[in-house]
Every structure is written in structure tokens, then in C-alpha cells.
Amino acid sequence: MSTKRAMAYHYSVTCFIYFLLLIPLLATLVYSLCDQWGATILPSGFTFKWYIQLWTDPRFLTALYHSMTLAVGTLILSAVLIVPCVFVVFYYYPKLDTGLNILTLLPFAIPPVVSSVGLLQLYSDYPLLLTGTPWILVGCYVGIALPFIYRAVNNNLRALNVHDLMDAARLLGASSTQAFFKLILPNIRKGLMASLFLSFSFLIGEFVFANLLAGANFETLQVYLYNMQQNSSHFTSALVISYFSITLILTLLATRFNR
Amino acid sequence: MNSVAISHLTKRFTEKTVFSDINLTIQDGEFFTLLGPSGCGKSTLLRCLAGLTQVDNGTIQLGEQDITHLAPQKRDIGMVFQSYALFPNLTVRENVAFGLRIQKLDTKQIKQRVDDILALVELGEFAERYPHSLSGGQRQRVALARSLVVRPKMLLLDEPLSALDARIRKHLRQQICAIQRELKLTTVFVTHDQEEALTMSDRIALMNEGKIIQCDPPEKLYIEPSSDFTARFMGQYNVLDADQAQQLFKESYQGSLAIRPESIYVFEDNRQYDERFSEKIAATVKSHQLLGSIIRYQLIANNVELTVDLLNRHAERLFDVGSELSILIDKSAMRHL
Amino acid sequence: MNNRLCRPFLVFIPFFIILGLFQLAPLVWVVINSFINNDGHWSLDNYQQVVSSPFYRQAFTHSFLVSIFSAVAGLLIATIGCASLRHMQGKIRNIMIAFTNMTSNFAGVPLAFAFIIVLGFNGAITLMLRKWGWINSFDLYGTQGLSVVYTYFQIPLAMLLLYPAFDALKVDWEEAASLLGASHRYYWQHIALPVLSPALLGTFIILLANGLGTYATAYTLTSGNYNLVTVRIANLVAGDLFLQPNLAAAISVILMSLLIFITCVNQWLVKRSYHVY
Ligand SMILES: Nc1ncnc2c1ncn2[C@@H]1O[C@H](COP(=O)(O)OP(=O)(O)O)[C@@H](O)[C@H]1O
Ligand SMILES: [Mg+2]
Numbered sequence: 001m002s003t004k005r006a007m008a009y010h011y012s013v014t015c016f017i018y019f020l021l022l023i024p025l026l027a028t029l030v031y032s033l034c035d036q037w038g039a040t041i042l043p044s045g046f047t048f049k050w051y052i053q054l055w056t057d058p059r060f061l062t063a064l065y066h067s068m069t070l071a072v073g074t075l076i077l078s079a080v081l082i083v084p085c086v087f088v089v090f091y092y093y094p095k096l097d098t099g100l101n102i103l104t105l106l107p108f109a110i111p112p113v114v115s116s117v118g119l120l121q122l123y124s125d126y127p128l129l130l131t132g133t134p135w136i137l138v139g140c141y142v143g144i145a146l147p148f149i150y151r152a153v154n155n156n157l158r159a160l161n162v163h164d165l166m167d168a169a170r171l172l173g174a175s176s177t178q179a180f181f182k183l184i185l186p187n188i189r190k191g192l193m194a195s196l197f198l199s200f201s202f203l204i205g206e207f208v209f210a211n212l213l214a215g216a217n218f219e220t221l222q223v224y225l226y227n228m229q230q231n232s233s234h235f236t237s238a239l240v241i242s243y244f245s246i247t248l249i250l251t252l253l254a255t256r257f258n259r
Numbered sequence: 260m261n262s263v264a265i266s267h268l269t270k271r272f273t274e275k276t277v278f279s280d281i282n283l284t285i286q287d288g289e290f291f292t293l294l295g296p297s298g299c300g301k302s303t304l305l306r307c308l309a310g311l312t313q314v315d316n317g318t319i320q321l322g323e324q325d326i327t328h329l330a331p332q333k334r335d336i337g338m339v340f341q342s343y344a345l346f347p348n349l350t351v352r353e354n355v356a357f358g359l360r361i362q363k364l365d366t367k368q369i370k371q372r373v374d375d376i377l378a379l380v381e382l383g384e385f386a387e388r389y390p391h392s393l394s395g396g397q398r399q400r401v402a403l404a405r406s407l408v409v410r411p412k413m414l415l416l417d418e419p420l421s422a423l424d425a426r427i428r429k430h431l432r433q434q435i436c437a438i439q440r441e442l443k444l445t446t447v448f449v450t451h452d453q454e455e456a457l458t459m460s461d462r463i464a465l466m467n468e469g470k471i472i473q474c475d476p477p478e479k480l481y482i483e484p485s486s487d488f489t490a491r492f493m494g495q496y497n498v499l500d501a502d503q504a505q506q507l508f509k510e511s512y513q514g515s516l517a518i519r520p521e522s523i524y525v526f527e528d529n530r531q532y533d534e535r536f537s538e539k540i541a542a543t544v545k546s547h548q549l550l551g552s553i554i555r556y557q558l559i560a561n562n563v564e565l566t567v568d569l570l571n572r573h574a575e576r577l578f579d580v581g582s583e584l585s586i587l588i589d590k591s592a593m594r595h596l
Numbered sequence: 597m598n599n600r601l602c603r604p605f606l607v608f609i610p611f612f613i614i615l616g617l618f619q620l621a622p623l624v625w626v627v628i629n630s631f632i633n634n635d636g637h638w639s640l641d642n643y644q645q646v647v648s649s650p651f652y653r654q655a656f657t658h659s660f661l662v663s664i665f666s667a668v669a670g671l672l673i674a675t676i677g678c679a680s681l682r683h684m685q686g687k688i689r690n691i692m693i694a695f696t697n698m699t700s701n702f703a704g705v706p707l708a709f710a711f712i713i714v715l716g717f718n719g720a721i722t723l724m725l726r727k728w729g730w731i732n733s734f735d736l737y738g739t740q741g742l743s744v745v746y747t748y749f750q751i752p753l754a755m756l757l758l759y760p761a762f763d764a765l766k767v768d769w770e771e772a773a774s775l776l777g778a779s780h781r782y783y784w785q786h787i788a789l790p791v792l793s794p795a796l797l798g799t800f801i802i803l804l805a806n807g808l809g810t811y812a813t814a815y816t817l818t819s820g821n822y823n824l825v826t827v828r829i830a831n832l833v834a835g836d837l838f839l840q841p842n843l844a845a846a847i848s849v850i851l852m853s854l855l856i857f858i859t860c861v862n863q864w865l866v867k868r869s870y871h872v873y
Contacts, residue, residue, distance in 0.1 A: 007683065009680070010680035010683040013676055013679075014677065014681055017676075017751070020751075021748070023721070024707070024711055028709070028710045081610055081611045081614060082611065084607040088605075103619075109855070110852065111811070111848075113809065113829045113830050114623075114626060114848040117625075117841060120841070121625060121833075122621055122625055136618075142614050205706075207811075207812035211812075225706060225709070226705050239709075240706040244706065247698065247702075251698045252694075309771075310775075331774045332775075332778070338775050340768050340772060342766065344766065344772040346773075346787050346791075348790040348791050349787075357778070358777055358778075405772075406776070409776060
């Protein structure tokens with residue numbers, strides 16, 4: 001008897017919390033699909049015009065293109081830089097793992113606004129004039145992707161029995177480098193891809209660096225979104241929903257890969 | 260009087276019925292064992308007794324009281340889990356005192372009773388340690404002390420020894436028995452290990468696939484198996500069907516036959532064999548296995564494979580694979596099933 | 597031999613160059629320049645200015661108020677949520693967790709927009725609540741509103757961080773406790789919460805840091821009109837008026853010092869809470 005009551009309680013709690021979390025999203029969705037929703041509780045006039053207006057706006061498409069290329073470029077660079085480091089630490093210098101772990105937490109501990117203070121001063125001048133270009137964002141975003149990639153690769157290596165694999169490969173005549181590319185990399189590919197998709201959605205959602213460091217010179221999706229706030233809120237809703245759908249697809253892909 | 264009466268007990272999970280119509284009585288102060296292969300429903304039955312699983316049908320009576328639908332908190336039943344289930348944030352002393360605190364006993368009384376019970380399980384010096392710093396056997400004894408200290412009407416043990424290594428298991432087995440006898444506590448013990456069941460219990464209920472196959476004292480269960488399943492599960496019984504029995508003894512048999520491996524003898528010239536024994540049967544050694552004090556042979560006699568246990572008394576008398584010998588079977592120890 | 601052990605080290609070089617340029621260098625710049633005054637001399641002038649200014653003190657008060665409120669509320673809701681989520685069937689649970697994952701990304705500018713639609717002056721929910729007479733007005737652009745919005749993005753993050761910790765709670769424990777006479781509540785008070793406390797404290801710190809560091813949401817929602825630490829810092833380095841990067845650096849250092857202090861207190865509490873395996 002009591003277990004049935006307990007289950008009813010658990011279901012209602014879960015439903016309530018997820019309902020709360022859903023409200024803003026649902027409202028935005030409805031808003032983006034209707035003609036008018038002013039000063040009344042219920043909306044009126046179903047329409048796709050805001051989406052059409054958005055997806056035909058060249059400025060939006062440019063911003064989307066900027067965000068995508070920036071994120072993809074950053075992630076390729078991050079993977080190339082970070083994966084070998086995590087592997088080398090794991091395999092050759094396990095004692096350095098604690099240090100690497102702390103490094104990965106750095107981007108969490110320092111708010112982006114604070115980093116921006118230093119970055120703006122350091123890189124606004126010759127010889128390293130980077131502000132206003134995508135390059136400074138690439139540099140900062142590697143730091144954002146680092147914890148995700150580190151966690152995923154490290155967990156995968158842990159599950160892999162790397163030392164036996166490497167020994168076996170070397171007994172068969174492969175060099176360590178060959179063994180890494182032919183053996184280790186294929187085995188951690190899935191986890192790595194999942195972490196890349198996860199980082200992707202974080203990078204697409206980054207606003208602070210993009211706004212403070214690049215601003216109008218290299219307008220990303222988030223900055224475009226911010227700059228559109230004077231527009232009709234139906235239009236910005238369509239923008240929010242479009243943005244969210246992109247993230248949703250990426251999250252789904254990430255979970256697919258994680259299996 | 261803390262006897263237990265279980266009648267018509269039924270438990271279904273959505274996709275399967277674990278057991279139906281179980282009837283059992285357990286005497287006051289009895290050490291009762293549920294024995295059976297893994298997955299046969301022993302734990303589920305035990306959890307029904309504890310009130311951790313709701314039953315679908317039937318009743319459970321403890322003493323004078325019908326406890327079928329009573330909350331576990333109100334049953335006065337102690338339980339020891341296979342995983343120990345010690346609270347990791349509490350010391351040994353606090354773990355043991357947990358139930359007494361809930362009963363709101365005064366501090367002095369709690370301390371006295373905890374000290375007494377820890378002495379009983381020989382853990383006095385570990386009172387201030389945390390569970391993670393104890394060995395498996397010590398943890399299991401803390402769990403035992405924790406459920407005993409509240410003086411339950413009945414104690415339930417779900418495979419309490421199976422996560423421990425062999426030597427500690429033997430020791431703890433004796434300790435549990437001694438404590439149970441001393442407290443005269445009605446106890447239900449669950450195990451899949453027939454040796455454990457045989458050495459510890461007053462009575463054993465052998466279960467298979469949710470049914471109680473046989474419920475008897477250990478000696479009777481071992482010597483007089485009432486079914487094929489019991490014979491195979493309880494020892495390395497040779498279970499022969501009618502055809503095999505006929506092949507072996509060259510006389511016609513009906514029904515199947517259970518022969519214990521230790522009731523088969525190797526013929527020795529200078530010994531007298533009375534009429535309990537069968538005729539001599541020629542056999543060939545197929546393999547042998549040293550099990551400490553006994554040697555277990557697989558023999559082929561008249562195209563029937565037999566398991567034979569011989570005392571490992573004369574090291575020189577090890578029969579090699581392929582050797583020919585004659586065997587005699589103690590017919591009085593044979594069981595017709 | 598020497599060569600073989602050295603070569604793997606080479607992979608660190610590009611990694612550390614990037615990390616050094618974009619993570620460590622700005623941090624070092626901030627720390628050093630916070631101690632340099634307008635005349636270019638070593639001094640504590642910047643700190644003096646921050647501490648003595650009611651305006652900056654208010655920014656800290658606001659930031660901590662909103663962050664602590666949202667961290668506590670988010671943690672509370674997430675704890676209750678995780679405890680219930682654990683009892684869901686596998687499939688439902690997985691969908692819920694995926695959804696949590698997704699909403700944890702829903703922060704910053706888009707979140708602010710969504711809240712303006714829902715809870716803004718003419719938002720659907722505001723209208724509804726006003727009509728039912730539950731509220732006269734709801735100020736989404738003040739302390740009240742920011743606390744609600746912050747709590748919203750703290751909940752999914754807290755759930756993601758906490759959920760794995762709930763796996764540490766064994767079903768056996770509650771069963772053993774109940775057989776010893778403990779009620780559900782007693783079990784939570786004496787076993788479950790103490791066991792969870794390291795995870796709860798750790799999550800609290802992350803939520804607090806997350807709240808204190810948040811800029812985009814507040815900036816979009818209030819157009820920078822609500823006085824928060826991050827808004828102040830950003831204004832001093834990228835605002836329309838005079839820029840004072842060194843003052844921004846001082847504020848940043850104070851913010852980070854406070855965070856470090858809280859983290860240390862937290863570590864101390866975790867150490868004391870109970871002996872982990
Ligand atoms: N909560 C449950 N839900 C569904 N099936 C269960 C549950 N608990 C046990 N079972 C099933 O009941 C049967 C008996 O389980 P159990 O009592 O644990 O066996 P034993 O303890 O004898 O190994 C098993 O087939 C098991 O799969
Ligand atoms: Mg079991």
C-alpha cells in the first residue's frame with residue numbers, strides 16, 4: 001500500500017519539476033508560432049512567418065555560419081591538442097594527472113568576464129592584435145572544451161586497460177605512436193565524439209567572450225540574438241526556438257554516441 | 260512464543276510469479292534454512308517475511324500476530340543482508356546503537372547493551388571504527404550485532420556468508436550457530452550452499468523454482484532424498500533412471516535410483532561382505548579428483564557412469580586413470596525415488 | 597632511454613602555449629594590474645576604491661544575494677527531484693536525464709528572452725497570476741526576477757551534478773533502517789543526507805560560483821541596469837564610459853578570493869562531514 005503512495009509522490013514531484021523547467025520553453029515555442037500575443041493570456045493567429053523571416057535574414061545566416069565554423073574549428077583544434085596530452089599523462093606520467101585535473105577546472109573557476117578583463121588588455125595591441133577577430137575566441141573556447149574532452153577521454157582510457165593494449169601492440173612490432181593511432185584512438189572514438197558534441201552545444205551557447213572580445217566584428221549566433229532584442233519578441237522567440245532545436249539535435253547525437 | 264506460520268503465500272512480479280501457495284511452519288527457537296539454487300525465490304520469501312516486499316496472497320503469522328500487512332518497522336524482525344548494509348557515515352558503535360536510539364532508550368542503557376553485544380561478536384575493540392576500515396567478516400558481525408541488539412522476535416539472514424572467503428566463512432558459521440543457540444532465537448537462514456545448510460540448520464526447506472521440494476532435518480534430507488532434485492542437489496548422488504539401474508545391476512528396476520558416492524566400495528580380497536552389498540561389478544577409472552580427505556572417482560561400470568568417493572586414507576592406493584577394479588554397492592543406502 | 601621518455605613530453609608544448617596564452621596570462625595580468633594604480637605605481641588604491649564605494653559594495657551584495665538564494669533553492673529542488681527521479685522506470689528516467697542535460701544548456705541570452713515572454717510585464721504567466729490575484733506586480737528585472745531566473749538555470753545543473761551521487765545510496769540501507777524501526781524521515785535525516793553531504797556541499801559551491809560568474813543572463817534581462825559584480829567588471833572594460841581595467845581587475849581579484857575562501861570552508865566541511873571510502 002505504502003509503496004503505491006510513495007510512487008505516486010515520486011511521479012508527481014518529477015512531473016512538477018519538469019513541468020516548471022518546460023514552461024519557458026513551451027511559452028517561447030507558442031510565442032514563435034503565433035501572430036499576436038499581447039496583454040492576453042492566450043495567443044492568437046498561428047503562423048510560420050517569424051521563422052521564414054528569420055531563416056531568410058542574411059545577417060542571421062552569417063551569424064549561424066560564424067558560430068558553426070568557430071565551434072567546429074575550435075573542436076578540431078581542441079581534440080588535436082588535448083587528446084594526446086590526456087593519453088600521454090595517463091600512460092607515461094600518471095602522477096601529473098592531478099595537475100591536469102586542476103587545469104581543467106580553471107575555466108570553471110575563473111568567470112569569463114574576469115578572463116576578458118585580462119584578454120582585452122593583452123591582445124588589443126600590436127604584436128598580438130587578436131580582439132575583434134575569431135582567433136581570440138578559438139583560444140578561449142579551447143579552455144571551455146577542455147574539461148569535457150579531458151573527462152571523456154580519461155574515463156575511456158580507464159575502462160580500456162591501456163597498458164596491456166600498448167604492450168601487446170609493441171610485442172607485435174608497432175611503435176608507440178602507431179599503437180596510439182591504430183589502437184587507442186579507435187577505442188576512445190565514441191566517448192570522444194560524445195564529448196565533442198556536448199562541447200559543441202556549450203560553444204554555440206557562449207555569449208560573454210563572443211560579445212566582449214569579438215563583438216560586432218565577428219557576430220556569432222548569441223551576439224546576433226542579443227542584438228535583435230529590439231525586434232519583435234515573436235521574431236526573437238523563433239530565434240530562441242531555432243537555436244534550441246540545434247542544441248537539442250546535438251544533445252541527441254551526443255547521447256546516441258554515448259551508448 | 261515466536262513460531263512462524265506461513266500459509267498459501269504467493270508473490271508475483273509483473274512479468275513472473277516467483278512462488279505461489281507456499282506453506283511452512285517454523286518452530287520457536289528453530290534454526291530454519293531456505294536452501295536452493297540462485298533465482299529460486301529464497302530472498303523474495305525472506306523479504307516477504309521482513310515486510311520489505313508486499314505479498315499478493317496468503318498470510319504470515321508470527322507468534323499470535325498476523326503480520327502479513329504490517330510495516331517492517333513494526334514487525335520486530337532483525338535482518339542481516341548479504342551486502343551487510345552498514346551505514347557508512349556511522350561508527351560501529353553508532354551502527355549498532357541505531358535501533359536502540361529509535362526506541363529512545365537512555366544513553367547508559369544503550370551503551371551497556373551495545374558493549375554487551377559487541378563483546379558477544381568479539382568486536383569490542385572496533386567500536387569506534389568506521390565500516391570501511393573493517394574486513395568483510397568483521398562487517399558481517401557488526402551487521403549481526405546491529406540486528407540482534409534490538410532483541411528481535413525473529414532473525415533473518417540472507418546469504419550472510421557468501422561474500423566471505425572460505426576460512427572466515429567456516430568460523431563465522433560456528434559463531435552464528437553458537438549465538439543463535441544461546442539466544443534461542445527463531446532464525447531463518449538463506450543459502451545456496453548445501454554444506455552450509457547441512458552443518459548449521461535444525462531444519463532445511465529445499466526450494467526450486469518457487470516450490471518447496473522437501474522440508475526436513477539435515478540428516479533426513481541428506482540420507483532420504485524424496486526426489487530426483489533433492490538427490491542431485493544435496494550430494495553428488497548418482498541418480499540412475501530405470502534403464503541405467505537395470506544395466507548396472509543386471510536385474511529389472513522400476514523408477515529411478517539414488518546412490519550416494521560414499522556408499523560404493525572398492526572390493527578388497529581380505530574383507531567379508533554381508534548381504535547388504537550387491538554383487539561385484541567390474542569398473543574402469545575414467546578420472547579422479549583429490550578433494551582433501553576424500554578422493555572422488557568417476558568410474559564406468561557396465562556402461563553406467565558413477566561417482567565414487569573413497570577416503571583418502573592410503574596414499575598408495577590411488578587408482579590411475581584406466582585401471583580396472585571391482586566395486587560393491589551398499590544396497591541398504593540406496594534410495595528408490 | 598632518455599629520448600624515449602622525453603618525446604612524449606613534446607605533445608604538451610602546443611597545449612600549454614594555448615592554455616598559457618588564453619587562460620593563465622589573462623589571470624596573471626588581472627592579479628598584477630589590480631595592484632597598479634592610475635599613475636602606474638604599485639598600490640592598493642584600486643582595492644581601496646572598491647571597498648569604500650557603496651556602489652561596488654552593493655554590486656557584491658546583490659551578486660551574493662541572488663547567487664546564494666538561487667544556489668540554495670536550486671539545490672533543494674534538485675535534491676527532491678533526484679530522490680524521486682531514482683524511482684522512475686529506466687526508460688522514463690533516461691528521457692528525463694537527457695532533458696535535464698538539454699535544459700542545462702538553456703542559459704544566457706535565450707533564457708532571458710524566454711523569461712521576458714513568460715514573466716515579463718506582459719508575460720503570459722504574469723498576466724495569469726495577476727488575474728488570479730496572486731501577485732500585484734512581478735519585477736522580473738530586479739532582485740526577485742533575477743533570483744527566479746537564476747534558480748531556473750541552477751536546477752538542471754544541480755540535478756546533473758547530484759544525480760550520480762544518489763547512486764551511492766544503497767536500497768539496502770533504507771531497508772535495514774526500516775527493520776530497525778526507522779521511519780522514512782529518520783532514515784533521510786540520519787543516513788541519506790549525511791552520506792550525500794559531501795556531494796551536496798560540492799554542488800552548492802559549483803552553483804554558487806556559477807551564479808556569481810553569470811553575466812549574459814543578467815545583462816540581457818536588465819540591459820546592465822541591475823548592479824551585479826560581473827556587470828560592473830564588464831562595464832569597466834567594455835562599457836561606453838571611461839574604461840578602468842585596473843579597477844575591474846581589483847574587483848575580479850576580490851570576487852575570486854571570496855570564491856576561493858568559500859571553497860576552502862567547503863572543503864573543510866566536506867572533510868568533517870563523514871569518512872568517505
Ligand atoms: N523486484 C523484482 N522485480 C522483478 N523480478 C524480481 C524482483 N526481485 C526478484 N525477482 C525475480 O524473482 C526470482 C527470485 O529471485 P530471488 O528471490 O532473489 O532468488 P534467490 O534469492 O533465490 O536467488 C528471480 O527470477 C528474480 O528475477
Ligand atoms: Mg538471493
